[in-house]
């Protein structure tokens with residue numbers, strides 16, 4: 013299948029590497045420099061200390077025409093507004109959005125007459141430069157339909173699964189996204205404030221107490237089962253991506269904006285609407301906004 017990937021960051025390059033094994037992938041990036049680097053030098057993926065380099069089709073975003081059957085959107089939440097003009101009626105391609113958080117649902121609600129799939133990525137990835145990415149934590153990608161039924165497309169995406177890069181279908185997008193939102197709402201801000209890897213949250217018992225308190229607050233707001241499964245899910249992500257530095261930590265370290273509004277901002281809005289007090293979560297929201305401000309100066 014022909015697949016377009018918009019965004020040549022950590023996740024875009026990770027998906028490009030694995031999906032190109034049994035599909036025809038083109039990556040659409042923001043800069044001419046990155047497109048040339050990928051096209052001339054190939055895409056390097058490093059996993060467990062071993063590197064492999066493979067050819068990849070790469071273009072700048074203005075060359076995207078929606079001709080591929082599937083277009084994967086692998087930019088950050090706060091980049092989505094720069095791509096709005098692509099999501100127009102009568103476009104042939106179907107879109108798969110991979111953003112963390114749930115802030116993008118509002119934008120996607122307003123797009124009509126195109127097929128939209130949603131995905132959650134439980135891998136860890138780190139872009140080293142324009143054509144190199146490290147697969148820092150192997151997990152799974154879950155996909156669900158959001159607008160328009162696309163069973164045959166979903167089946168072909170699932171059929172692209174490999175041992176290192178599996179896909180799974182989930183019938184209920186809301187529970188899929190809210191479960192991942194829970195993990196990001198806990199792991200990302202705590203690791204970003206403490207500047208620790210994901211694994212430390214479960215291996216340091218003091219940090220783990222904060223994880224438990226935050227899971228309790230979020231379970232209430234997101235109306236998730238309060239039977240221990242929410243905490244077990246967060247623990248499993250910390251375990252699978254144990255060596256990973258979360259995307260929020262990396263954003264803070266590099267002085268970039270974070271996705272805190274799409275993650276904790278979304279949760280706080282839902283809590284306010286339902287008059288629920290979530291002081292620990294609110295505290296972390298303020299701390300991350302403070303760190304963003306410090307980094308921007």
Ligand SMILES: NC(=O)C1=CN([C@@H]2O[C@H](COP(=O)(O)OP(=O)(O)OC[C@H]3O[C@@H](n4cnc5c(N)ncnc54)[C@H](OP(=O)(O)O)[C@@H]3O)[C@@H](O)[C@H]2O)C=CC1
Pocket residue numbers: 018019020021022023024040041042043073086087088089091094095110111112133134135136137138139259271
């Ligand atoms: N990294 C991880 O381990 C994980 C990330 N995620 C989620 O995946 C999503 C992507 O994250 P990640 O890959 O880490 O983010 P990155 O910041 O590494 O990559 C985002 C990329 O999008 C590109 N971009 C921005 N605007 C445009 C545009 N208009 N056209 C083309 N490209 C554009 C940026 O280009 P440029 O660099 O030139 O600005 C950048 O390369 C996020 O929502 C994140 O939360 C989910 C699970 C794990």
Ligand SMILES: CC(C)(CO)C(=O)C(=O)O
Pocket residue numbers: 112133134135136195196199200210249253256257258259260
């Ligand atoms: C899965 C996890 C927590 C990996 O770090 C992630 O989604 C992120 O960093 O944004």
